[in-house]
Amino acid sequence: MTPPRFDATRRRVIVICMCAGITTLLDQSVLNIAIPALRTSLHAGTTGVQWIVAGYSLAFGLALVPGGRLGDVHGRKGFFLAGLATFTAVGAVAATATHPGTVIAARLLQGAGAGLVNSQVIGTIQDVFTGQERARALGLYAVTSGLAAALGPPLGGVLIAAAGPDPGWRLALLLNVPFGLATLVLAARHLPPPRSRTHHTGLDPVGLVLVGTLALVAMVPLIQVPATGRAAAAWALAGCAALVFLPYWQRRYARSGRHPLLHPSLARSAPFALGTVVAMAQFGSSIAASLVLTMFLQDGLGLSALGGAAVTLPSAVAMGLSSALAWRVVRRLGRHTVTVGLALGMGALLASGLATLWVPAPLLPGVLALTQLCTGAASGLTVSPNQALVLRHAPPEAAGVAGGVLQMSQRIAASVCVSAVSGVYLHTAARGGALHHRSSYWHASLTLVTVLGVALAVSVLRGTRKDISAQEPVRTSDDSNMALRNGT
Structure with a gap:
């Protein structure tokens, strides 16, 4: 069975959505590799670093549901363009900052712009695509976003190695500007025009x-x-x-x-809730794991930014390959594909943590590169299949809000995981010495294994449920409101 092919109009739409995912998530993942250089250049403390990293997810999460609602009510194109323009312009401010507070403020504004953009992306995909085309489009968007997150550290490492630490981290943060400008031009020309939604105007x-x-x-x-x-x-x-x-x-x-704001069918949907929990745990743990690994490779092992990026590169390659094959696995295993991916991810995290305790320093980068290969394969089997499973339960008139709720939940999880796990690592590693860095990374890995363990348990529970919602037509908002007024 071959995946469905898109016509020319739909191809342009999905390309724009994929470009938006690359632009907003590449920026965050590049920052991970640039944090040590940024911290030294701006003399940022531990709390400042946590705000620089997690503040983006905070603002991103806060903007998603309002952004989705605004797009559902007033059309998506204008909000997409406004959010992306804000994101791109403020990125230049962050790259030229001379004080940690300026970077924090810029990252908060960037997060708000990215949240507004991404809520429109999910809603646009829900509007333009149906059936198997929608599942494939959501999968392509999820895969592109995941690859952007995985490719950020290698790209940032190359820039920092070529230009040096201080100009390097600034160039890394400027990467989003050309991507953002190109996506703005494409979106202005090819995104569907706003549709009138006079029947649904309340916010x-x-x-x-x-x-x-x-x-x-x-x-x-x-x-x-x-x-x-x-x-x-x-x-x-x-x-x-x-x-x-x-x-x-x-x-x-x-x-x-x-x-x-929250469509009644979403509030009653157990599959939507369970899938959202899985997405939260997977996304939050992956973002935190990438950040902590980057800090360990540079601060604990003394690798250059380029050397650290080389260790993380196998994750991007493996995710790309496994994502391309994930739909074949889904045909055989169904929703259990997500469970397999989560189990593999837990194993990879546990192996990387144990390696830092036992493997000699000269061999450790190679071993961690192998565990990153498994981590990328696990993400490819988890991200797009789970997203497709979750969003299939969203009615068309709440597509933007459903995508916003899902992504907001992921951003909350990312902010919590990054803050908590980086705090565990930084406060323990501050005692100094390579052994403390190894111990810190082990404890951070155990924390992340626990988070993925929760996701695995929820995924197993979801696999045992009979999904009756897939057999029933999704109610419209008017049907759902009538049901609520009648107490059903």
Whole structure:
């Protein structure tokens, strides 16, 4: 069975979506390899580094659901262009910064722009493609994003090796500018024009505030380490209040005849919820693992940026190959493909952590490159199959919000994982010495193995459920609101 082919119009749309994924995720992954040079150049402390890395995911996550909602209501093209223009312009500011605070502020704005763009990407794919074409388009977008994340460190390593640490990290952050400009031109010419959606104009501002509060509560206390005493209690109280009030508000908003932020069919869909948990754990652990490995290779083993990038390159190659073959595996194993990928990823993380404890330093980069090969293969088997499984449950009129919820959840997970795991590594490694770096990496790896273990358990649970939602037609928003008003 061959995958479906797109016509010329759809090919242009998916190319633009893939370019957007490359632009926004390449920028973040390049930063991972540039962090040691940036930290030295700007004299950034541990908290500053955590904000530079995790602040992007914070703003990205906060922008996704509002961005998806705005695209669902008013059309996607204008918000796509505005978000990408902001992302590209602020990238130049980050690259020319002379103070950590400037980089932090720029990364927050970049994250907001990237969130606005990516929420429109998922909604556009849902609008333009149907059936097997949609599954393939989502898979291509996920694969492209994953490859961008994996290729960032090698590209950044080459720039830093060629130009030196201080100009090198700035050039690495400027990589997004040509990609962003090219994507802007393509999107302005070829993205579908905004469609009138006069039947669906409410934005549910209270729902937006509540979802934003939940995102902040999940991410900020872990970035601003440590949150203790009254601060921790205040964050916990705000989170509990938003979590309790959100479902009540969504039901009340629907009973009034309006359209709630979170589509009722999403709230009731166990497959959507379980798949989102899997995506959160996989994405968060992969981003954190890449960052910690990069810091260990340069700070712990003393490798250059280029040497560290060479160790991570097999991950990109393996992900590309396994992603290309993933649809064949899905034909045989179905949703269990995701479970296999998660198990392989856990094994690769555990092996890399054990290697840092036992393998001599001269041999360690080669061993870690082999574990990266397994990590990339695992990601290819996990990312696009899981995303396709999750988004198949989204109704057309909530496509942007569904994509926004999924990606926001992933960004929350990335921010939490990056903050927590990098904190474990940095605070332990600060004691000095190669042995401390090895021990720090081992403990960080164990933490990430635990995160993937949760995803594996959820994936197994999902595999045992009978997916009745795939056999039933998805309700429209009007049907769902009527059901809520009737109490069903």
